[in-house]
Amino acid sequence: MNTPALATTHLTISCIGAGRLGTTLCRLLLEQQSDISISIRQVLNNSLESSLKAVEFIGGGKAIKDSERLKSADLxxxxxxxxxxxxVSEALAQSGVLTPGNIVFHCSGSLSSKIIRLPDDQCYRASVHPIHSFANPEKSIATFAGSSCAVEGNDQAVKVLNSLFSAIGGNCFPLRSDKKGLYHAATVMACNNLVSLLAISKQMLTEANIDPAQQEQILNPLIRQTVDNYLTNADPAASLTGPISRGDQSTVETHLDALSSEPQWRDAYAALGSVAVGLARQQGFATDEELRKITDLLTRATDD
Ligand SMILES: NC(=O)c1ccc[n+]([C@@H]2O[C@H](COP(=O)([O-])OP(=O)(O)OC[C@H]3O[C@@H](n4cnc5c(N)ncnc54)[C@H](OP(=O)(O)O)[C@@H]3O)[C@@H](O)[C@H]2O)c1
Structure with a gap:
């Protein structure tokens, strides 16, 4: 299969599903000024009204109302x-508009390019996950540059997409297709689950009869200092403080007693505490014996 996309300085892109991310990327690609010029060919959403709105924001492309009206495009x-x-990829295959060398890609964080159900001899498949919140396309146009983008898929497609996403300011990095789920879970752990952890912390302070304003005064500086330490050190082991870091078993025991009536809080404390034991071991402040006893306490708490 030849690769027209690699051999040309002008590429056409059609977008199926031009919502928050799609409209932003199409406009950035249209406006980028690299050696490769881009034109937006067609935009297809669920409703024609939504496609027309997307085309207006992008500043290019033609809104269409169903996949039967699709015409050829490079990407x-x-x-x-x-x-x-x-x-959608199955409908695209059936539409008959694809030509060998076309690149079909999506931007999901958790799915790999294998979800695109198209025969390998019909197109090159890839995915690009920009680590950016596209909540407001107007804002994202101005702030996208510098966002990391995980790219995986067919080598030829990855090469072209690396060039295009670099041209709009993305910091592209390669990802193995079979590691996509793990990679995405890691980003959820650092972002969404961190928020859940802070929610638990607030619930515990509420249970301790501390009013919301006071909770903010307690937690906000602590959260900022912890995140700041972590970002400065770029090493979790260098950032851990607290009872497990010191090998303080009696404090851990007091905490587990206090949490015993609420299994969700206790289990979260024990699971994260076990991770902290591993970090404390790397730090070397606590003795092996202290950390072994803490591990026993944490394991017993969740065995109950
Ligand atoms: N938003 C983010 O911050 C972000 C970040 C990274 C990655 N992503 C990924 O980007 C992708 C899009 O997310 P988004 O937040 O931009 O979604 P979105 O704002 O909800 O937009 C989705 C668009 O898809 C259209 N659509 C839905 N089903 C369709 C179909 N069967 N055929 C044609 N069009 C269809 C919708 O059209 P109508 O308007 O007509 O309903 C809408 O315009 C997802 O894979 C997501 O995981 C998003």
Whole structure:
């Protein structure tokens, strides 16, 4: 299969699912000023009204109302919600507009390019996950540059997409297709689950009869200092403080007693505490015996 996309200085892109991410990326690609010029060919959303709105924001492309009206393009961005990607790729295959060498890609964080159900001899498949919140496209146009982008898929497609996303300011890095789920879970752990952890912390302070204003005064400086330490050190082991770091078993025991009536809090404390034991071991402040006893306490608490 030849690769027209690699051999040309002008590329056409059509977008299926031009919502928050799709409209932002199409506009950035249209406006970028690298050696490769881009034109937006067609935009297809669920409703024609939504496609027309997307085209207006992008500043290019033609809104169409169904996949039967699709015309050829070099690249195909499927930026529907994740659940629709497979079905849309199947409809794209059936439309008969793909030509060998076309690149079809999506931007899901957790799904790999394998979700694109197209024969390898029909196109090159890839995914690019920009680590950026596209809540407000107007704002994202101004703030996208500098965002990291995980790229995986067919080598030829990855090469072209690396060039295009670099041209709009993305910091592209390669990711193995079979590691995509793990990679995405890691980002959720650092972002969404961190928020859940802070929610538990607030619930515990409420249970301790501390009013919301006081909770903020207690937690906010602590959160800022911890995140700041972590970002400065770039090493979790160098940032850990507290009872487990010191090998203070009696404090851990007091905490587990206080949490015993609320299994969700206790289990979260024990699971994260076990991770802290590993970090404390690297730090070397606590003795092996102290850390072994803390591990026993944490394990017994969740065995109950
Ligand atoms: N938003 C983010 O911050 C972010 C960040 C990284 C990655 N992503 C990924 O980017 C992708 C898009 O997310 P988003 O937040 O931009 O979604 P979104 O704002 O909800 O937009 C989805 C668009 O897809 C269209 N659509 C839905 N089903 C369709 C179908 N079957 N055929 C054609 N069009 C269809 C919708 O059209 P209508 O308007 O007509 O309903 C809408 O315009 C997802 O894969 C997501 O995981 C998003």
């Amino acid at each position: 195909w961005l499927i930026s529907t919600p994740d659940d629709a990607i497979q079905e």
